[in-house]
Amino acid sequence: xxxxxxxxxxxxxxxxxxxxxxxxxxxxxxxxxxxxxxxxxxxxxxxxxxxxxxxxxxxxxxxxxxxxxxxxxxxxxxxxxxxxxxxxxxxxxxxxxxxxxxxxxxxxxxxxxxxxxxxxxxxxxxxxxxxxxxxxxxxxxxxxxxxxxxxxxxxxxxxxxxxxxxxxxxxxxxxxxxxxxxxxxxxxxxxxxxxxxxxxxxxxxxxxxxxxxxxxxxxxxxxxxxxxxxxxxxxxxxxxxxxxxxxxxxxxxxxxxxxxxxxxxxxxxxxxxxxxxxxxxxxxxxxxxxxxxxxxxxxxxxxxxxxxxxxxxxxxxxxxxxxxxxxxxxxxxxxxxxxxxxxxxxxxxxxxxxxxxxxxxxxxxxxxxxxxxxxxxxxxxxxxxxxxxxxxxxxxxxxxxxxxxxxxxxxxxxxxxxxxxxxxxxxxxxxxxxxxxxxxxxxxxxxxxxxxxxxxxxxxxxxxxxxxxxxxxxxxxxxxxxxxxxxxxxxxxxxxxxxxxxxxxxxxxxxxxxxxxxxxxxxxxxxxxxxxxxxxxxxxxxxxxxxxxxxxxxxxxxxxxxxxxxxxxxxxxxxxxxxxxxxxxxxxxxxxxxxxxxxxxxxxxxxxxxxxxxxxxxxxxxxxxxxxxxxxxxxxxxxxxxxxxxxxxxxxxxxxxxxxxxxxxxxxxxxxxxxxxxxxxxxxxxxxxxxxxxxxxxxxxxxxxxxxxxxxxxxxxxxxxxxxxxxxxxxxxxxxxxxxxxxxxxxxxxxxxxxxxxxxxxxxxxxxxxxxxxxxxxxxxxxxxxxxxxxxxxxxxxxxxxx
Amino acid sequence: xxxxxxxxxxxxxxxxxxxxxxxxxxxxxxxxxxxxxxxxxxxxxxxxxxxxxxxxxxxxxxxxxxxxxxxxxxxxxxxxxxxxxxxxxxxxxxxxxxxxxxxxxxxxxxxxxxxxxxxxxxxxxxxxxxxxxxxxxxxxxxxxxxxxxxxxxxxxxxxxxxx
Numbered sequence: 032x033x034x035x036x037x038x039x040x041x042x043x044x045x046x047x048x049x050x051x052x053x054x055x056x057x058x059x060x061x062x063x064x065x066x067x068x069x070x071x072x073x074x075x076x077x078x079x080x081x082x083x084x085x086x087x088x089x090x091x092x093x094x095x096x097x098x099x100x101x102x103x104x105x106x107x108x109x110x111x112x113x114x115x116x117x118x119x120x121x122x123x124x125x126x127x128x129x130x131x132x133x134x135x136x137x138x139x140x141x142x143x144x145x146x147x148x149x150x151x152x153x154x155x156x157x158x159x160x161x162x163x164x165x166x167x168x169x170x171x172x173x174x175x176x177x178x179x180x181x182x183x184x185x186x187x188x189x190x191x192x193x194x195x196x197x198x199x200x201x202x203x204x205x206x207x208x209x210x211x212x213x214x215x216x217x218x219x220x221x222x223x224x225x226x227x228x229x230x231x232x233x234x235x236x237x238x239x240x241x242x243x244x245x246x247x248x249x250x251x252x253x254x255x256x257x258x259x260x261x262x263x264x265x266x267x268x269x270x271x272x273x274x275x276x277x278x279x280x281x282x283x284x285x286x287x288x289x290x291x292x293x294x295x296x297x298x299x300x301x302x303x304x305x306x307x308x309x310x311x312x313x314x315x316x317x318x319x320x321x322x323x324x325x326x327x328x329x330x331x332x333x334x335x336x337x338x339x340x341x342x343x344x345x346x347x348x349x350x351x352x353x354x355x356x357x358x359x360x361x362x363x364x365x366x367x368x369x370x371x372x373x374x375x376x377x378x379x380x381x382x383x384x385x386x387x388x389x390x391x392x393x394x395x396x397x398x399x400x401x402x403x404x405x406x407x408x409x410x411x412x413x414x415x416x417x418x419x420x421x422x423x424x425x426x427x428x429x430x431x432x433x434x435x436x437x438x439x440x441x442x443x444x445x446x447x448x449x450x451x452x453x454x455x456x457x458x459x460x461x462x463x464x465x466x467x468x469x470x471x472x473x474x475x476x477x478x479x480x481x482x483x484x485x486x487x488x489x490x491x492x493x494x495x496x497x498x499x500x501x502x503x504x505x506x507x508x509x510x511x512x513x514x515x516x517x518x519x520x521x522x523x524x525x526x527x528x529x530x531x532x533x534x535x536x537x538x539x540x541x542x543x544x545x546x547x548x549x550x551x552x553x554x555x556x557x558x559x560x561x562x563x564x565x566x567x568x569x570x571x572x573x574x575x576x577x578x579x580x581x582x583x584x585x586x587x588x589x590x591x592x593x594x595x596x597x598x599x600x601x602x603x604x605x606x607x608x609x610x611x612x613x614x615x616x617x618x619x620x621x622x623x624x625x626x627x628x629x630x631x632x633x634x635x636x637x638x639x640x641x642x643x644x645x646x647x648x649x650x651x652x653x654x655x656x657x658x659x660x661x662x663x664x665x666x667x668x669x670x671x672x673x674x675x676x677x678x679x680x681x682x683x684x685x686x687x688x689x690x691x692x693x694x695x696x697x698x699x700x701x702x703x704x705x706x707x708x709x710x711x712x713x714x715x716x717x718x719x720x721x722x723x724x725x726x727x728x729x730x731x732x733x734x735x736x737x738x739x740x741x742x743x744x745x746x747x748x749x750x751x752x753x754x755x756x757x758x759x760x761x762x763x764x765x766x767x768x769x770x771x772x773x774x775x776x777x778x779x780x781x782x783x784x785x786x787x788x789x790x791x792x793x794x795x796x797x798x799x800x801x802x803x804x805x806x807x808x809x810x811x812x813x814x815x816x817x818x819x820x821x822x823x824x825x826x827x828x829x830x831x832x833x834x
Numbered sequence: 835x836x837x838x839x840x841x842x843x844x845x846x847x848x849x850x851x852x853x854x855x856x857x858x859x860x861x862x863x864x865x866x867x868x869x870x871x872x873x874x875x876x877x878x879x880x881x882x883x884x885x886x887x888x889x890x891x892x893x894x895x896x897x898x899x900x901x902x903x904x905x906x907x908x909x910x911x912x913x914x915x916x917x918x919x920x921x922x923x924x925x926x927x928x929x930x931x932x933x934x935x936x937x938x939x940x941x942x943x944x945x946x947x948x949x950x951x952x953x954x955x956x957x958x959x960x961x962x963x964x965x966x967x968x969x970x971x972x973x974x975x976x977x978x979x980x981x982x983x984x985x986x987x988x989x990x991x992x993x994x995x996x997x
Contacts, residue, residue, distance in 0.1 A: 051933055058941025059929040061868015061908040065942065068867035158862075159851070237872050237880060237976050238942040288870070288942025289976050321873035544940030544977050710936045714978060718939065721979035745877035745974065753967040753980035782979075 046557035046773075049710040052549045053563075054542075063286040066241030066258045067318045074243060074314035075104060077304060078161030080151040080168045081326070082143030085179070085397035085738015086191065089143055089150055090171030097153060097167040102160030106168055107307065108151045109140035115306035117274035120362075121297055123517035124369035126393075130201040133192040133395075135362040137299035137306070143172070144191055144361035145397050146738055147326030152303050154311065158318065177397040177738040181335055181356050184396045191361060191395045200359055200393040201368060205375050205451060211386040212341075215350030219341035223422045229334040229411050230808055231358065231732040234404050235750050238288020239324045242301050243316035244308035252279040253308070257301055259284050260294040260541055261581040264365075264518070266573045268297045273305045284571040287543035291722070292403030293328050294543065295583045296365045300327070325743035330732055331404020333358030334371060338378070338415040341386075346427035346434050350386035353378040353415060359393045360400035367400055368393050369516065373408030373502075373584075376451035380416035381460050381500045381676060382438035387450040397738040403583060405722055406780040409501045410787060417497045417788035421795065425804065431496045431792070432468060435678075436461060439498075446769070453502060455674045456768045456776075463700045463764050464498060467678040470760050471698040476682060484800055489688050493797025495681045497789035502672040503777040504589030510672075521668040522586070523578035524594035526555060526602050528661040530648035532641030534559070534566040536598075539579020540591030541571045545779065546711045547587060551595050553707050554773070558599040559640050560626035578666065585675075585777025588707065593771040594667035600772070601663035606643045609661075612654040613646060614638060673768045673776035677701035679720070679785035681793040687801075690816025692794055694724055698760040699785060703778040704767045712778050713761050719782020720759055725751050726783075727790035731809050749809075798822070837901035841866065842910025850897045856890075857881040859897035860907060868908040868945045872974070879973030882946035882953075883907050889953030891946075891972070908945035911952065915995075927995045928952050928986075937986035939977035947973045951987045955995050963988065 057063040082089075094106035113136075120135045139148045151168055155161035178189040184198045191198055206212070216222060243256040253275050259265055262282040270277035287294065300317050308315040319327060334357045341350040357371040371391045378389055424434035439460045440447050447455040468474075473494065480492040505511075508519035525537040536551050547570065552563040569575050582591075603623055610628040611618040614636050621628050628643065630636040638646075643661065646652060650659035682696035699716060706712045729749040733741040742748040767774030787808065794810050795803060801822040807814060838847040841864060848863050860866045860883070869892060872880030881892040884906035892905075906914060912924040925933065928948050938944040947970065954961065954969040961969060966987045967980070975983060 052936065054941070055933045055938060056925075058938055058944050059908075059925065059932055059948065060912070061866070061945055063941055064867065065870065067871070068861070070865070158858075159854075235976055236942075237878065237940065237974065238870070239872070286941065288872075289940040291976070321875070321878070546939070714936050714939055714982060717979035717981040718977045719979075722976070744875045745873045746875040750974050750976065752971045752974060753984060754971040756967075756980060758963070758984065759979065759981050 044557065045553040045563055046707055047705065048553065048708065050549055050553055050563060050708055052546050053552065054546060054548050065238055065286045065288055066243060066256050069243060069256060069285065071243055071245060071314045071316060074316045075154050075156060075311065076158045076161040077307060077315055077317040078153040078155065078165040079149045079300065080153065080165050080170065082139065082146060082148040082150055084143060084172050084174050085146050085177035086175040087143050087172040088175065089139065089141060090173060092151055093169040096169065097164040100160065100164050100167060102156040103153060103164045104156065105154040106151055107154065109136065109138035112138055112306050115310065116272055116302065118272050120272060120299065120302065121268050121365060122363035122367065124366045125515055126203050126368045126372055127201045130368060131195045131197065132200065132363050133195060137302045145399055146740060147399055148361065149299055152307065154307055177736065179396055179398060179734045179736055179738055181358050181394055181396065184394045185356060185392065191397060198395040200363070200395060202390060202392045203372055205389040207387060207450060207452065209388060212350045212352055212388045215341040215386045219349060220344040221342040221346065221423060221426045223340040223419050223426055225338045225419050225422055227336040227338060227415055227418060228807055229332040229336065229414065231333040232331040232404055232726055232730050233325050233732050233748055234291045234293035234328065234331055236289035236291055236293055239319035239321055240294065240298065240300065240328060241318040242304045243314060244304035245314040246308045246312060248312050252281065253305065254281045254283060255301065255305060256283050256285060258287050258294060260287065260290040260543055260583055262541055262571055262573055263539060263579040263581050265297060265301065269305060272302055275305065281574045284541055290543045291405040292331065292407055292583060295403045296329055321745055322743045325748065326399050326740055329364055329402035330399050331401060332411060333401045334411055336411065336415045338419045340419050340423055342423055346423055346429055346437055348382050348384050348438050351379045351384050352388045355391040357391055357393050358398065358401055359395050360398045361395060362400050364400045364402045367402045370401065370403055370407050371411065372514065374412030376449065376453050377409055377412040377500065377502065378416055379450065380413060381440060381498045383440045383444065384450055398734055405719065405783045407584065409780065410723065410784045413497065413499045413784050414788045418791065421792050422804065432464060435464060435496065435498050454671060455500065456671055456770050457766045458500065458674060458676050459764065459766050460498060460676060463676065463702055464678040466762050466764065467680050467698050467700040470700065470762055471680040471682065471696060473680065490684050490686055491797045493683045493685060493793040495789045495791065495793025495796055496678060497785050497792065498678045499785045500674050500676040501781060501784050502674055503585035503780060504669055504673040505584035505586045506672060507670060508668050518580065519668065520580065520590065521666050522580055522591040522594045523664065523666045524591065524598045525662065525664040526595065526598040528602060528640060528644035530645050532644055534561065536566060536568045536595055537576045538568060538570045538591055538595060539576055539581070540587040541579065541581040542587065543582065545587060550588065550707045550711060551592060554592055554596050555599050558596065558603065560623065561640065585779040588775050589673045589771060589777050590667060590669050592707065592775065593773055594665045596773050597667055598663045598665040601665065602661055605661060605663065606640055608654060608657055609643050609647055610638045613652060669770065671770045673770060675701065675703040675776040675778060675781050677781065677785060679789040681789040683790065683793040683797055685794060685797040685815065687819055690812035690819060692728055692810055692815060694728065694757055694790060696757055699782065700762045700764065701778065701781050702764045702766050703776040703781065704774045705765060707775065715778050716761055716782040717759055719780060720786045721751060721756050723783040723786025724756065724790045727787045727808050727810060729809050835898055837898055839900050840904040842906060843913065852898055854897045855893055856895040856897045856900050857892035860892060866907050866909050870942055870945060872943065877974065879950055880943050880946040882949040882973060884949055884953060889950050908948060911948065927993055928990045931986040931990035935982045935986035935989055937978065937983045943973060943975045947975060947983060952995065954987065955991055960991055
């Protein structure tokens with residue numbers, strides 16, 4: 032892809048280059064500062080006393096022994112800090128008018144509702160002293176029956192929040208024409224009815240969370256350092272929940288070590304640090320341990336999906352009916368209830384489907400709250416349709432690729448008004464499929480697969496496809512309003528050309544590994560014809576970047592990056608006004624070539640952008656009414672989501688004697704429109720694909736019936752290492768989005784969205800000769816082995832019930 | 835207890851609790867915060883440093899065990915190769931390979947991953963891709979899917995990284 036493929040971009044050349052990252056030097060040398068790296072003189076350390084019970088009443092809390100320990104300053108309970116909050120912790124997405132939401136305060140009082148619920152906080156002089164004292168706080172718990180299983184929870188045998196009277200938080204339905212769905216199923220030549228379980232996942236960003244609240248003792252202000260994806264949203268919420276006037280709050284996200292949605296939240300520990308810092312008048316800090324992270328940071332997924340397709344005799348889908356039960360966990364965190372609904376519109380995927388029904392019931396359980404995890408609702412939707420279409424292919428008796436071709440939304444149907452109410456901006460799905468099949472060597476693999484089947488080899492080959500589309504670039508504010516989301520979806524950018532000709536870009540997006548400093552520099556450099564090295568991108572500090580809505584939902588580029596491009600366009604417009612005045616020509620006579628504003632047809636009459644910036648700074652000779660300085664701010668509210676798409680192909684080898692599954696090859700062809708920096712795009716895909724494959728093969732937060740997380744450490748929870756995964760083959764197509772000036776679409780979640788169904792389809796494909804048509808995630812060896820044994824004995828289900 | 839370590843070529847003497855972990859000593863006592871803590875079970879490798887030239891997870895070493903030994907952290911790595919190039923920073927060839935191959939995103943696992951990779955090439959100067967993958971098994975990364983990390987280590991091996 033070259034810059035000239037991109038609509039609305041100049042030919043400056045920086046757009047589309049594999050520019051090495053500006054962020055790297057500080058991260059590679061240890062100079063970067065994560066929250067725990069900050070030197071904060073006089074800070075006290077916090078330790079959280081957490082419930083070891085999934086469901087228990089909290090009796091007396093004996094703090095005496097802890098308080099007697101050296102270095103311990105205080106032990107504070109929910110009662111002690113009750114006056115510190117002006118309101119409960121926020122859930123910003125009440126998805127229905129009658130949604131039931133328990134009041135959720137940072138420290139539980141009366142009752143603990145999951146293992147990890149905070150019941151008291153220790154304040155000490157050092158992290159070691161805090162950790163010691165946490166163990167010395169004696170809490171008198173009275174254990175209650177816990178409920179962990181989703182469908183059991185929906186039955187209300189145990190009700191977690193007494194005041195709500197039920198564990199069912201909401202039921203949300205999208206059913207544009209129920210009669211049409213009924214008619215389609217009644218008249219179908221083929222139907223498919225499947226049940227899938229989206230197991231709970233632990234996001235496991237490599238940096239655990241950390242927070243440090245620093246009060247301005249005399250000024251009354253407060254600075255909060257947090258390992259967060261959302262400093263801007265957090266600032267508003269600190270004001271709302273802690274009673275600090277918003278104009279006195281500054282939130283800084285220093286270097287942040289990954290998020291994947293898990294740092295898109297307002298957490299109890301952040302609010303507790305603020306409360307303690309204000310109460311004691313000293314900085315208060317906390318760093319999460321990894322095992323603590325497993326229970327204290329939100330988890331992802333957690334759904335039971337019932338998925339039905341109706342199709343005609345050729346396998347063309349005539350209706351989709353999806354019904355979900357979604358695990359909220361014990362409380363509603365920032366956007367918990369809305370996460371399944373981010374997939375609600377995508378259960379027909381890349382296929383042209385005329386009838387649609389979706390419903391989702393959100394249910395409380397005695398587990399850690401769920402919330403956004405890479406893809407957030409869209410991996411679940413993609414998994415359901417991409418597994419189900421394989422079931423349809425088996426039913427109809429056609430190849431995996433062919434069933435997709437018969438159902439794809441055609442290129443000439445874009446912009447495509449979907450039955451679920453979306454307008455897919457642009458797409459051309461079949462070329463991505465063709466390219467992916469060629470990249471992996473599909474025909475040769477099918478031949479090799481047949482050879483192994485014929486030879487009865489113990490290492491069987493499986494090939495799995497997944498064609499996805501996702502909606503990202505959150506989001507048009509009015510659409511968010513229609514979904515009852517509590518905020519808008521705009522993003523802000525400021526571009527300043529400084530008097531000496533270098534440039535500052537201020538972005539409201541909040542990177543934590545995505546390389547915004549590099550990519551935003553390329554966007555500006557491309558338009559202004561200047562060196563990316565002369566551009567500095569500032570972000571993640573509400574005092575420096577006061578306006579923003581942060582980074583999640585693959586929104587940074589299609590909303591925040593587009594805003595940067597628009598602000599740069601305004602700089603160019605202003606340059607032309609000033610240059611036209613000084614060169615005594617019409618603005619229309621000026622063209623920007625590289626960094627020079629030239630008077631067309633008059634060689635030698637020109638000014639550089641940098642020279643205009645100096646003139647704008649001195650303001651000695653500006654046109655009447657033109658403000659000094661070369662600066663522009665844009666707040667961009669996108670008119671639509673953007674819809675990246677692609678096809679992934681996974682190849683697995685299954686040892687039919689042991690059940691071991693090896694992911695041996697992987698090809699992905701993705702389309703995110705013009706790529707600002709292909710190197711960064713590929714990096715996002717590599718990581719995303721491995722995260723998606725990990726859901727298929729290795730990862731699951733395993734709870735026992737009492738609500739204990741059985742694999743809370745990285746020793747027990749299997750985040751894949753380099754040894755588990757192959758190198759990944761990537762290619763792309765380029766279908767620009769018509770909705771924004773740069774034509775760009777988000778790519779942060781696409782890899783994860785495409786990967787899990789591709790891997791599971793490959794595994795099931797490998798086992799097809801045994802008659803196996805289903806397998807639950809994660810496909811651990813014993814699960815696969817049991818399915819093979821059951822199939823050989825001709826008994827029992829191989830799927831979701833077989834764990 | 836009083837201990838004296840040679841850290842990045844400099845003698846550092848301190849009073850520490852016997853139970854203090856080397857990683858906390860480096861970070862909290864000596865101010866070398868480049869070495870990160872990513873877990874509490876010695877699983878993730880973010881805290882990997884070189885102890886007498888060999889990679890160790892500094893969360894499984896007590897500070898007192900390092901008494902009298904040489905420790906190299908990410909802050910001191912470039913100097914071990916006499917490096918003074920890079921874009922505004924002094925890079926060891928392994929650091930440069932990670933930069934050039936986009937072998938890092940959020941950068942939290944990176945110091946440990948780089949130290950483990952340096953140690954790996956010391957033991958196996960010309961590893962295969964599979965050997966690199968096996969050799970880095972003790973270091974977790976959540977961003978890159980390892981693809982570009984493996985490329986970086988192989989590129990560094992091709993250039994003959996000094997041990």
